[in-house]
Each structure stands twice: as C-alpha cells, then as structure tokens.
Amino acid sequence: MSAEPAVAERADAAAMAVEGPGAGRRRARRDLVGLAVLIAAVVVFPLVAEGQVVFVGVFAGMFALAALGLSLLMGLAGQISLGQAGFLAIGAYTSAVLTTRYEVNSLLAAVVAVAVAVAAAFAVGIPILRLRGHYLALATLGFGIIVAVVANQWEFLGGQSGIFGIGDVAFNGRTYDEPGEQFYLLWATVIVALVLARNLARGRVGRALGAVHDSEVAAETLGIDTFRLRLQVFVLSAALAGIAGTGYAHVVGVVNAQSASFQLSVELLLMAVVGGLGSVWGAILGAVFVEGLGEALTTFIPRVIPGASGEYQLIGFGLLLTLSVIFLPGGFVQAGRRLSGLGGRRSAGATVPGPGPASSGGAVAVREQGAAVEPLLPREGRPPPGTVVLRVTGLERHFGGVRAVDGVDLEVRTGEIVALIGPNGAGKTTLFNVVSGVLPPTAGTVEVGGRPVSSAARPPRPHTVAAAGAARTFQNLQIFTSMTVAGNVAVGRHLRSRGGIVAGALAFPARREERAIDAEARRLAGLLGLDDVVDTRAADLPFGRQRLVEVARALAAEPDRLLLDEPMAGLAAAERADLAHLLRRRRAGGMAILRGEHDMEAGMARADRGGVLDDGHRIALGPPSAIADDPAVIAAYLGTDDDTALPPPRTASGTTADGTTAGGATAAGATAAGPAPGGAPAGGTTAGGATAAGEADRRGDGGGRA
C-alpha cells in the first residue's frame, strides 16, 4: 500500500527479486566472491588481532545476527522494529536460566532460546502486525520496553541485578573459553545465517515480500497472504535475535534488563540502516562498522572531553543514523554498488529500450495474425463451458451515505466475456473491488465457483478470492514499481508455485521451480508484446505497457475468472486490437472474463454479454444489440428529453454527451467505432493516459497519508 517514495529507502532490496538470467548469474558470482572474502577474513582475523580487538569482533558477529533479521524485516517487508533488543533479551534470558539453573548444555539451551523467541514473536506479531508505519514502530518499541520492565521486576529473572555467572559455551564435553574460539563459533553461525537469508531474499518469498512492499493490494489479489508473510519474516527476524541473545549470555556472562534496552534496539537498527536495508551483506558490514566505531569512540571521547562519562558512543550513533538516512539512504551496499558501477536502478533505467507503444503493438499484431481464435491456455480440470463461475447476488457497497453499488446481480460463465459498462462514477471499480475481495460488501454475496467468498458477515481477504481462482487488474495501475517486467509477472505465479521459507532458504529444493517461474513469466510477457522490455523496471515503461504488464501478471495466475478493470484505457489502437484478440483466445481456452469499460461501444464491441451500471444500479443486462437499444441505457448515457440542463450532445464526435468524461470516452469511442482511423489512436492514448495518471496521483497522495 505504500506509495512510491517508500521505494527509495529500500536500497536495492528489490533488485534481489528476479531479474534477467544474466543479472542473476552476475549477482550470484559476486555473492560467492563476497562469501569467500568473508570466510577468509573470519579465519585470519583472530590469528592476527589482539585479544581486545577479537572481543570487539565477537560482539560484531553477535549483533550482526540480530541486525540481519532486522534488515530482512525492514528491507524486504518494509516494516520497522524498534524492539529487536527485546527478542535478543528473551533469547539471552532463556539461555542464562537454562545453563545456570538447570545445567542444560549450551547447544540445547540455544535451541530452546530460539524457540522461546519465536513463540514470543508469534504472540506479539499476531496482534501488532496489523498496524502500519509509525504505529507499528511504536508498538514494537512498547514491546521492547515491556520486556525490560518485566526483566527488572520479575524475581525469577534475578530482578535488577539479572542473572550472572553464565559460563562459556560448552557442549560435547568441550568448553569454548578463548575469545578466538568464541569468534569462530559466532561467525560460523553468521555465515550460515547469511547464506540462508540471501537465498530466501532471492527466491519466491523475497519476491512476494517485495511485491507486498510495492503494492499490497496487488500482491493480495495475486494470492499472497500478506499478513502471514509479514508474520513469517517478523518471526524469522526474532529467531535471529534469539540466537544473538544466546551468544550475548555466554559472551557477557551477565544478563540483565540492559540487554532489552532501547539503546541496543537503536544500535541494531543503526547497523541495518548503515549497511543497507534489505541487503544481507549490509547487515554484516553495518554490525562490524558500528561495533568498531563504538569501540573507537569509547577510547577517543574521554581524551577529548576530560571528565565525560556514560555511554560515549551514543553521540556517534545518533549522528551516524541521521546523516546516513539523509545522505546514504541505501547504506554501504548502495554506495559500494555506485562506486563499482555495478548497476543501481539508475543504470537499469538508462538502458530502457524505448520503443513507442504503437511500434511494439505492431510486433504483437504480426505474431498473432493468422492465429484466428486458437484457444490459449486451456487448463485441465476447468469447469465445462457455460458453467457459472462467478455469481454476484444483491451486492451493495455504501461509503457513508453514498451507495456506490446498490443491489447488483450478475453471473459470469466460463467461455464468455462480459462487459460491465457504465459512465465514470457508476460504481464499476467499486464492484470490482468488492468482487475481488479488496473491499467488504455492505450487503449481498459474491460466489466464486459456487463457493461464497465474500459477504457482509464474512469479510473477504483478497488472497482467498485469488486462491479460489480469480485474478484482476486495476484501473489505477498497481505495478510493482521496484521490479522488472519479468519480476512483476513472476509474482503472478505465486499461487502456482510452492517454495516456502525453508525451501527458499536452502535454495536447492526451490531452484527448479524458480527457473520454471522465470521461463513462464518471460513467455507470458512475450505474449503481450513485452519481450523487448522483460528485464526493464516496470515503472520505467509507458503507461499503456504497464497496463499490459498487469494483464500478463493476472494471466500468470492461470485464473478461471479474469477481472479486468478498464483494460483498454491508455492503450494504443494496435494494442487494443491485440489485447482484444488475446482475450478472445483466452475465452476459447475456457476462461470467464469480466471487463469494466466506461465507453459503451468499445466495451460492447468485443463482449458476448453486457451489463450496464448507472449510479450503483444494474440497469440492463443482455447481448450487446439489446443493450444498445435499451431505453434505460440510452437515458443514462445520452440523457432524456427532460434533462435540458445538460449540455447538448457533441455531435462532432457523435458518441457521448457526458461532459465530464468527454476526453477519454470520446477518443476511445472514436478508436473503437472506425477501423483504426489515422490520428485517432494517438489522441485516445493521450487523453486516456492523462486521466488515469491523474487518478493515480491522487491515489498516491491518499496512500502516503494513510
């Protein structure tokens, strides 16, 4: 749901989503080199550094784990947590209690510590992850403080003095008491966590998270259970903090409420931010840098300000956080990429091959010609033609006193295209939103495949509607702005793929599936004439082609019902013809298609049946020929003789008298009426595009404040 600006702070998290095979391989090679360097550094460091410095390295590794979790949470899921230290403390206290009181060995204690942190994350996450933005931030902060207060007050946890006398890590009869040994143990854990997190971010789960971050509504309508996904990442992040907590207990030897302090949460946040949010490497770099800086400041400040006491490093942290947010929002990782010229999104944007919509449309036309109406994507197990697969009964949706949809009945069958026609403001988009589960109905029901998915008593979740086999596009485009065209379409495959957190983290089980998703995404993009731009960032495309990306994305879900909200708006004439042809092929393949159009003739020209909405009511339903002659429809569109207050019909364009929609509707009408007259397509594209872009802007404003 977050608007465009949110993208900027996310470093190149999005770039982790699927890109061209070349880019993916380059990145994989770079990661391997990075890993080799890191392993070498970890092996050598304790051999050459002094004891005290090794100790700083131990702390860096410990906090790197917690920062890694935070970086995934903030960078991929776009959620801030100011209570990460709370989970670290839970892990630390659990380890401390088990090893000091029950003589459990360190390894088992660590496992239990992580389990307790995970349980706490579920308990906290389920209520608070419904919140967004700053409310979520403050709720997590509240959680951290509650942990600290409980730790201080609960005698079982040692009260204010905490638990002390925690021994060094010991298991299998061996005690790891040297700083060097502790260093190796911790950093081995860090490296394993890093590799798993990196795989996760690159796979299906990472892609879905990126989609949620860019447009939550679109992600939901493609079947992504956004809440569940966010909860999973929140829990994963807490688990990593729990491991860090175990390390903390053994390394520090004392656990008290300090381990849950707000200061520590801020420090972890700083590590993730400075390194580069969403980048697994960033969290590691950030942790090393911040720990090093803290150590340097603690040595340096007393020399400059004699008599100073307290937590010296804090001032450096505060300034660093402020400055890096202003000057280096992508952190070290982004800075490094910029320096090495290894493509940020700017260079990706610069390489856009910029063919006009018309020319590419032409290319598709050539390919599709002669194909007649050959069925496309007939799917096994689809209901036989003529089966009602979408039924809307007595549907109402009110906004305050406005009845945007007021008692609509509608059925859509397999193998037919139903056009839903109505002037702007007739309630088409509201109807689409209710049918796709984005808005709950005020009254009435929506049945998909004979199963009720949405009613006032059972408010829907869009992802369940999607799972029932309905995909949609949006009138106000909901493109995943940070992803490539292929990435966008790949998100559409979410429901048709299975790789979860575990498979994604281990990479190999999900590898074949990932390749198949990528191939299918490219094929679908090609079908819509987008093959020249598959590896371009979708947000850099012209408006009309973004609309085609949405159609490809919806088709990728292989729905039995396709809901297209004004699919033709902003398309050039050739693109319209191609899209219409493609839809007819889909229909022949057994798909049921519901299309919203505000232009009567354009909508009717390609439909089997039409329904006309006016002021929230369905005023007509039937074959196109009957609709055109229906007196109620004529009255709604052209006005009756009584409506003398309206401006007279504009006979020059001859299609509409509706002053408010004249721009888009007239031009579109002209395009559809004549067999593509020269000059008209350009006008149509401009007018439609401008109108819809204006609406998108308004939505962006509202979204930003929401």
Next chain:
Amino acid sequence: MIDLLQLVVAGLSTGAAYGLVGVGFVAIHSVTGIINLAQGEFAMVAGFVAIALLGAGFPLAAAAVAAVVTVAVLAGVIERVAVAPAAGSSAVVYIMLTLGVSTTLKATALLVAGPQPRALPAFTPGVLDLGGVQVRPQDLWILVATVIAAAALYVFLERTTTGRAFRACAEQPVAARLVGISPSRMSTLSWVLAGIVGAVAGVVSSPVFQTDWNIGLFLGLKGFVAASMGGLASIPAAILGGLLLGVVERLVAGYISSGLQDAVAFFLLIILLVARPSGVFGRTGAVARV
C-alpha cells in the same frame, strides 16, 4: 478515599505533562505526517537549559522563558537541517531520522551534563492541604502551565491568520498550497510549536520528574500514547489522553506495583493501537484502504 484522591491529583499533574508533550506530536503529525521521536528530547533539553541558566544566576522565570525560546529555535533548526532535506520520504525513513536526532540530543546532554539527574527547584515551596489531600504546588504549576499553553495554542490556531493557514495545511494540504500557503514554512512552524510545548512540559515538570539525559524517551513515548488516544489529530484529545494515562499510571503504581508503572503506558498503547487505531476520543470512520 484520601489515598485515591491523592493518587488522582498526582496523576493529573504528571498526565498534564504527558498531554503537553502529546500536543507536540499532534502539531507535527497533523501538518507533516511525521512522528517526531525527538519530541521527548525537547523537554529534556529545556530542563537542562533552565537548570544551567538558573545555576548561572538568572532568576527562575527568566531561565524558564529562555529555555523555552532556546528549544523553539532548536526545533526549527532541526526541521530545516535534518528533516526538510528528506522531504517526501516514507514514514519509516522519518522514524529513523528523528530517532537519529533524538539519540544525538540525548548523547549531547549526556556528554555535557553527565549521567546524574538534576532538577529545577519547585517554583513555590511547601505543601497545600486541600481537605486532607496533600497537593504539591508544583502539581498545580504543571496543570496551570498546561492549560495556558494549550489555550494559547488554541487562540493562535483559531484567531490568527498564520494559525488558520496552519490548520488549512493540516486539513487540506493541496488546497492550502493552491491559495499560497507554503507547506515547508508550515512544517517549520509545526516543529517550532512542538518545541515550545515540549519545552514548557520539560521545564514545569523538572522539579517533579527530575531531568536526566534519558528522560526524553519516557516523556516522549508517554506523550505519544496520549496523542494516540486522539488519533494523533486533536489537541484537546491529546491532553485528555495524557491526563487519563497519568491517573491510570499512578493508580497502578499505588495499588499494584510501582515497578510496573512504566509498562502501563505501553500496554495501553499496544491495546489501543490494535483495538482502536483512530483513538479513544477519535472518530471511527470507515476508511477504505484502496
């Protein structure tokens, strides 16, 4: 009964301070959409400035006024230097940014004033006895200062042209811009106003809470809880919310455990945010999320 009244009176005075800090959140959030995590630090800095000036021989009243002016200027400078350059960022970015500002202010105070808490002397010494309820005069000072500050802000917003422009910017930013109101000037003004109310809270509450480098965290968060009760949109609701929070806190401290006092606000916050995001005193409207 006397015990109860005693707790309520003490709760009202601390609650008034929370409410004032909360008003600062409302001022900035309603115009800019930003949650300023450094709001509590305004109170902390004002407390330290007043203590330092008093120590330098200024009369209490002059020290208090100078502290408020200093923090107002500081708040304006912070808006210009740190917040304005990041214009158009998301909520998460602003949270990190103001968190950085907050940490910097805290650390500066720690380096300059040291870790030990200090306090202004009570404005008037002694204890008042109102029908058996012992009332510290400072509690009354806090309540009076809150009422005066809130009333002054109300008059400013309702009766002056600049104040109306400010409200216009909060309610209809686009329309306000069209009639020539500069959003960036209003943003600066909102920070200055937040600085003033925060500073007043910091100065009048210093004799009760004491001032230390870390007090801003608690004052700020409790102020946020107070402001949230009005959905971060209403000044009177923020003050009411503060009073309510102050009283509940004191009752918990008095009847259950003083150690749990600080957790009350955050339990309330989480419950409140989850159950009624539009605030206890806010209106509940169906807000479409599309």
